[in-house]
Amino acid sequence: MDDKDRLLLAALRKDARRTLVALARDIGLSRSATQERLDRLLRSGVIRGFTTVEDGPVADGVAAYFLLRHEPGHSCAQLVPKLKRIPGIVAMDAVAGATDMVIRAEAPDIRGIEAVRAAIAGMPGVAEVTTQMVLERFA
Template sequence: MKPLDAIDRKLIALLQDNARLSTVALARAVGLSRSSVQERLQRLEKGGVISQYTVRLGSGGDPLQAWLFLRYAEGFSCDDVMPLLVALPAVRACHSVAGEIDMLVLVQADTPAMLSEVREQVAAFKGIDDVTTIPVLRVMLDRG
């Protein structure tokens, strides 16, 4: 199977958010025709990336996860940064916190290079002063 591209990752993220989205809605969201989206979904299913529509990532290997600890630049807040984070399909969760850091962001990627790319995108956002990356080695408990 060929490597996942940005559209494949966007389709997966959309289905993870709502596995009941119609092919037409998915096509509209990624700017492709319905038939192109159907072909991509069939390829993802045959390749084992989508194993069922609860959506679970399949035999493509366990995705990599990392927590990004963000500190805002002076004068910026969660409200400034959230629209930028929501636009990234790799962002799986965001938590506003108090203390030395301002936000915890859970990101997921297929390869270390993709993880690095996401981290660099976030670090380049206007309003972000510092990013510390904490890779997840093993998930010991996830009740979510």
């Protein structure tokens, strides 16, 4: 499984009903190349009926919360459309307090979490990002 496969799986987890053309556009491949990847992931058992396999490598991945502070003059609402384009982000909440937003991300490995963090931190309007790794999930 390579980075394009991970992007494809993340896009499917976000919305498994998207068209093949939309998925291809999101991961930067042609429609036919995306179809070949889907077929291979289906044959290998990573995807079963267009749902991720619960005991597969993605389920055994890592998760993190990113505590984001935006720059003065920016808002969470302005950042959300850009954040939605980052593969791996599964939840975003605006909060009150020292942090403006809490973002949950999931990835197959630490490299994936680092890529999400780098994408968030590099966005215009983001003043600070603090990472909290998930050690154990209870619910």
